[in-house]
Amino acid sequence: MSAPPPAICRRCLYAETHPLGLVIDADGICSGCRVHEEKDRLDWEERWRRLEELVAPYRSRTGEAHDCIVPVTGAGDSYFVMHLVKERLGLNPLAVSYNRQTNTPLGIRNLANLRIRFDVDLLQKTVNPQLVRRVTRTTLRLMGSIHWHILAGQSVWPVQVAVSHRIPLILWGAHQGLEQVGQFSHHHEVEMTRRYRHDHDLMGREGPDLLTLFDTLTDEDVEPWRYPDDAALHAVGVRGLYLGNFVRWDPKAQHEAMIRSHGYRTSRFSRTFDSYDHVDCFNHMDLHDHLKLLKHGYARVTDHASREIRHGRLTRAQGLALVRAHEQQPPAHVERFCEWIGMEPHALRFVMDRHRNPRWWEEVAPGRWRFRGWSTLVDEPEVTAPDIGFITNDRRERDPDGPEGGDRYILVGRGWPD
């Protein structure tokens, strides 16, 4: 017997089956929407003073050493976080970046521009690409995930650097569990933990979990993604704070400020309307997102629409229209991925179908699937999908052969912005 359809929040578009864990209250409103309400109640000036107090003991006395670590990429919240840390807190950060290897030219450009505009030292980690492909083949087969190495690498490399360089403070942007599903209140001032990374960032699979009997991976193979042990963390006093607990987090407004002030560039992807988010990766808002729809019954555009509904820039009906307009768009970069990983497209389709969750997909004929995911369960009047004005300013279309053009993954790119 199949499970009954899940309850959907009456305000946003999230279902109670959200993989990060979400509860819906007696009024039909989800925990993510409830925690979002705090953004309009909290005294943000007081929160900011609290952050200044927290970071004060970590300031270098000589002014020469790095005060903290800031994890960055060529997209996401990197620019805004760097702006807060360097220009508002006045700290001297060491930027660290885990190389996802499926970089777009735009992501390479944005990271180079970040390093120069913010005038920071940048430490990058590129794991052996052969090994990354081997690990990705394993995580695709075991978990239907092509992003495990990225999620694991981005969450562990800053911690490894904190230990090896003896820089105890790591400053992250927003906490996903707080922002999306309200797992914590802003008042909890939740900090980075090994436990959250394991349960949520990595979906419960650490490196050693990938070492199954029939596999070709060894203990040394998963070493790059191993979290430092407690003794090493305590010896340095490693601590990770989330700036979203101290600043009213609004990615759209923040990105637009960074476009104006620091030259952040953006790009359109077919599977969502948010042209700011993960523009540094060919797969994140493409094939990776398609896999999310197969496994979890919703896609990134539902995250973006729910966020915009909470910020009052979309009605729920408009958000739903945007979700329906984008979530079934076929991924545009499948061939490139197959070439990279060394797999035939039909073999990839076979593996992906094995990870389709029958709760969200009904096989109506061999190889033909009917979608029964979250967006099919929402009841709203039909409206046309609005244009809510996300800026696209990449130069790919104007200059396809220029530094932001091209359609190959960039492993290591140039170090200058323009």
Ligand SMILES: [Zn+2]
């Ligand atoms: Zn909600």
